[in-house]
Amino acid sequence: MTAGPPTLPDVPPGEPVAAPRRFDHECDVLVVGFGCAGAAAAYEAAAAGARVIVLERADAPGGTSALSGGEIYLGGGTPVQKACGFDDTPGDMFAYLRAALGPHADEEKLRLYCDGSLEHFRWLTDRGVTFTERLYGEPCWMPPTGDGLMWLGENAWPYRTLARPAPRGHRPPAPGFAGRLLMDALVSAATSAGAACHTGTKAVNLALDVGGRVIGVLATRYGERVAYRARRGVVLATGGFADSDEMLEQHAPALLGHARLTSGGDDGGGIRMAAALGAATRRMSSVEVALAVVPGVVVRGMLVNAAGQRFLNEDVYPGLLSSAAVLRQPAPLWAVVDEEGYEAVPEPERWGVRPRHIAGTVAELESALGMPAGALAATVELYNRHAAGGEDPLFHKDARWLRPLAPPFAALDPRDGFWSAGRGTGVSGFTLGGLRTTPDGAVLRHSGRPIGGLYAAGRTTAGLHGEGYVSGTSLGDGTFFGRRAGRAAAVEGR
Secondary structure (H helix, E strand, O other): OOOOOOOOOOOOOOOOEEOOOOOOEEEEEEEEOOOHHHHHHHHHHHHOOOOEEEEEOOOOOOHHHHOOOOOEEOOOOOHHHHHOOOOOOHHHHHHHHHHHOOOOOOHHHHHHHHHOHHHHHHHHHHOOOOOOOOEEOOOOOOOOOOOOEEOOOOOOOOHHHHOOOOOOEEOOOOOOOOHHHHHHHHHHHHHHOOOEEEEOEEEEEEEEOOOOOEEEEEEEEOOEEEEEEEEEEEEEOOOOOOOOHHHHHHHOHHHOOOEEOOOOOOOOHHHHHHHOOOEOEEOOOOEEEEEOOOHHHHHHOEEEOOOOOOOOOOOOOHHHHHHHHHHHOOOOOEEEEEHHHHHHOOHHHHOOOOOOEEEOOHHHHHHHOOOOOOHHHHHHHHHHHHHOOOOOOOOOOOHHHOOOOOOOEEEEOHHHOOOOOOOOOOEEEEEOOEEOEOOOOEEEEOOOOEEEEEEEOHHHEOOOOOOOOOOOHHHHHHHHHHHHHHHHHHHOOO
16 A cells, blocks of 8 residues: 655745655755755765755756856965966955955855865866956956956955955856856756756745754645655755845845846745744845946946045946945936047947937036036046046046046946846845854854754855955855855764
């Protein structure tokens, strides 16, 4: 006589449940989410000899990581850096990231990440990730080439005064969005190591034994409820919560009304499930935003607020510039440049952006933008006076980009977006806060004690970040600490 399907408890999504009497599937380590953090965790757990199943809610692995630019923040003297003529140390890498990711970056994790960067580079290349040994030197969001190295603000003030500048943005060899190449390699590595992937499967509840230890999850798969048993540990790698307006309203309202840089599945499910067990969270209000400005335009001109005022050196990493603009300045924001500056930007790096206003004088442009009379004129006059001497005493933009602006002048509106995508707010972003974890991924209670059997990595956690962000630190953090979480889960309960 064949046993029927397991009787699964009927509880609300997110709430923990007592383990059912029988499970549909069993493994040693269960990884929830198959983005970069989940792939790294799955590989390491399988390589440690554990039987691994990965649950992916979409119909294919990759998640938000596959849609990303593909930058991984690596340094300390990688072969790519050396081939491009740059010396680097873990100490310089740490000094830059502590400033750029702060205030309140996690220094313990950051130190481990910087000290382990060279080993992590080798791990990535051993898994099939490749980097062309060539530098893209223009300021940009993502190179329109297959160059394997890019600057991410390390050579901008004040960071160049804190650490010896070196480019650390490592990218797979694809123009623009290279995340798919990265994820193809990581998914292949994880599955080749023995990890099984169950797609179309969304984890809904954490399952507990009588002692309160996490021993599996209840999930839904194409409308059916499925129970998974994890003999050693569960690793949550489900992403952040940028796609949950409810959670944004509670924790990070700065993102409400803006586009989200996600695959659409960052609904905070993993964070909710862990929080229902008493897991602590950190930095839940921290977000990263990207303003639709062309970096090559603003470094050759200026970014100004609604009052026509500059507020930061325009050659910093564009994500830091975006956050300073969107989160701290009065809108609307404008990229102001002259004809020479606009034409100097390589066509592929303009991202299809064209001026919204063109004027023969600053006064005419100022009027068209609705700014206070004389405000923009005063800003341009002061900028030009100092630029003629190769200086920017207010914000210290690098002399490479300084020259007096001359008519005709143009203003580009970030609300127009890139490539005529449609007028909106001109802002997109994602969340940085999440579960509090140890460096090995153990999810911690408010008391500081770990929740037995539960690990997390990637944007499900608070990670390296404080209130700042630099490209490559999500994929870097996710893969580096995903590896540690996978290894730790594999050895628990042996």
